[in-house]
Amino acid sequence: MTTRSSPRRRKAVAVLAAVMLAAGTATAAHAADPLILDHGHIDTFHVAVEDGELVLSLAEDVTGSHVRHQPEDVLLRVKEEAWTEQIPSQFPGSPEGYVLPLTQDRNLIWPGWDTNGVAGSGYTDVSIDITDVNGPGDIHLYTLTGFGTPTSLLQDGGFQLPGTIREARPAHTHAQWTFSAAGEYTLQVRATATDPDTGATLTSNPGTYAFSVGDGAAGQPQIPSSLAIHGLADHYHTGDTVSLTAVPDVATDLDHYHWYTRDNASDSWSVVPGLGGAEFTGIADHDGRQIKAALFGDDHAVVAESEPVTVHIDDHGDGEEPIGTVLTVTGAEGHFHPGDTVELTAVQEPATDLDHYHWFTRPDGAAAWSLAGDAGTTDTYTFTALADIDGYQVQARLYDDHHDTVATSEPVTLHIQDHGDGEGPVDMVLTVTGAEGHFHPGDTVELTAVQEPATDLDHYHWFTRPDADATWSLAGDAGTTDTYTFTAQADIDGYQVQARLYDDHHDTVATSEPVTLHIQDHSGDHGTGGGTTGTVIGNTSEPRLCLPQEQEVEREVPVTEDFSLVLDHGHIDLFNVTADGGSLTLDLKEDVTGSHERHAPGEVLLHVKPEAYTDAIPEGYPGAPAGYLLPLTQNPDLIWPGWDTNGVAGSGYTDVTIDITAVDGPGDVYLYTTSTFGAAVPVLEGGGFELPGSVREQSPAHTHAQWTFSEPGQYTLTARATATDPAGGGSITSGEETYTFAVDTLPEAAASATGTITETVVVGRTADGEECDLPGGAGGAGGDGANGGLASTGTPYVAGIAVLGTSLLAGGAATTALRRRFFGPAV
Incomplete structure (x- = not known):
């Protein structure tokens, strides 16, 4: 050694x-x-x-x-x-x-x-x-x-x-x-x-x-301690040439070798005459013959020796496969559409008793084969067609009981075609039903997404927008099924709703045409103006119409969080950056509910459990002397948040900056790594330790870091990613996303929290601006829930951006959240 x-x-x-x-x-x-x-x-x-x-x-x-x-x-x-x-x-x-x-x-x-x-x-x-x-x-x-x-x-x-x-x-x-x-x-x-x-x-x-x-030593040579034999085939046919190479375990200037053979493990070794170098050449003429090599020093003493290798002779045919056995892959004929199920089958002709296979793929005919790890070891390989595997080749190999390859199929090439507009698989249309006609305030609206023809996919997201010119927002209360149920409100008249269908990789495979909601209120008497709905007030000789109008008011409300997933342990790529088709996506990926499951960040609440608290942070480390620590190395009982930019590989946009532009919470958030032997090292551009800040990955990477939260409570991080093409200088930018941490205690377990928010309510006003009463007590802003369009919503919905014990939302953001129960972050 x-x-x-x-x-x-x-x-x-x-x-x-x-x-x-x-x-x-x-x-x-x-x-x-x-x-x-x-x-x-x-x-x-x-x-x-x-x-x-x-x-x-x-x-x-x-x-x-x-x-x-x-x-x-x-x-x-x-x-x-x-x-x-x-x-x-x-x-x-x-x-x-x-x-x-x-x-x-x-x-x-x-x-x-x-x-x-x-x-x-x-x-x-x-x-x-x-x-x-x-x-x-x-x-x-x-x-x-x-x-x-x-x-x-x-x-x-x-x-x-x-x-x-x-x-x-x-x-x-x-x-x-x-x-x-x-x-x-x-x-x-x-x-x-x-x-x-x-x-x-x-x-x-x-x-x-x-x-x-290492690269091996210069100066005086290192002395090898062992040799390995390179070049031995699984088996030979009688008369084949056997070519072997002896390789020392370290680079050396020594070059004097001897080769030895014996007919079986019981015989004595005989030196092979005429071979003094690292190469062995012989003829396969005896099944079971063993060969070894020895390396000698300058004093002709043995300094390293190989283990014996055994030559196996199997004269079953031409050496490529058993006689008469041809392996063919079927099922790749024609072409597929994105979302189709591809089922390939390896067929033996004639059939044998062997049934152990491996499947291999490569991007094109010039690339190296890679094991298809999801294929299993049977004669079938089933997977979902994706647009980006067009042109990929697939090969099956059959193995014997010794795991030697006995047959290899010719490659088949996958042809994936999308004749549509890029919104979904070919010939599959997603339609939203249930929005026909009109609704009245208080009605239950149930929308259904219908696939034609039907597929096995069943993961949806629903989106809304105020009108055709606005940005789509995720409907945070809609869930992920094919139905979306909510209560009609007067102030969502004209809103549009859209459904999107996702595959197992959370890629969008179908998007519905928008449907428009029509909300009408026939409860008031009609004036003479031709269709304006209101209430006639005063004496009938001088009727005045009481019209509904929106008004912003401030009041304290209870805050509830509505997250579809709470994570309190496990591997999480908090900032998961992917590039596809010239666009950049920032989302969240986790290995807790499955493998590489992706989510919209606003749907996930990250719980930093009380066990993360320590009062022993050494001096010199960010956040000392105490805080809630998520360590650099995984603690299986805590969340382990990091970031992954490998999703930009191959896009050209490989230089990624993740900008955490805002942090809102009761304390400070520190992000850093440690050196090889323990010192705190910045990961933020500019050399700081405290967020907000920017993380840059100049090439695709998967990184974890050490996090410290100084105080318990709820924190929100606002982030956006930008990816740059180092060669051309062009860049693409993701949408802005919000990430929420609950540190120490989950909101459900905490004392009831309140905050002063601005909301829009519906009140009655005459044409000259005087207050009036709308029918049925629909107007007004009070603490009894009879506040116009909010009456049917129950507790106001605030989508994952509140900070416990502080002013929760500001201005128009709160207005949006409270006016519309199903309005989430813009996408």
């Missing part, structure tokens, strides 16, 4: 060749041409339940968003820039090593793990067993408390791998890694998921993960 004592430059060219070889030789199963990742967000251990099986894979946001791979197809590159000689003595791996920090360094890989793929399966208690580590040094894995104290993530309480990571419920976690020496490392990993209710378990496929650390 080698260690480092001083900084050195590396032989970049020589070591790159070694890395490319060693990536495939850490295990015989590793890919010969792996995807090399040297930066970016990586869920190294991605665990999911799919079709009743537990699947261990690797997910990354470097080549796309949440792209999944078999572990053996990826090499994780730890750059030389990760080297440090300043690891404090209390940190694992001190005093020096290659450190991948807990918080993301854009220039390095950021490996973590994600078990949110088991959510909803029942098998939610996951153990990730790193059973073996092979490499030139030690690997330490740990996290930091909110104030920089190293903390174990392994079940045995230690810091060094191998070991077991346990996530008792679905989680997304990152950690700090330290590699003590340069070289090639492999980790053998398997996951187990347990149903906490029944004790039943699922065990995943094994995975081999490869890390290439």
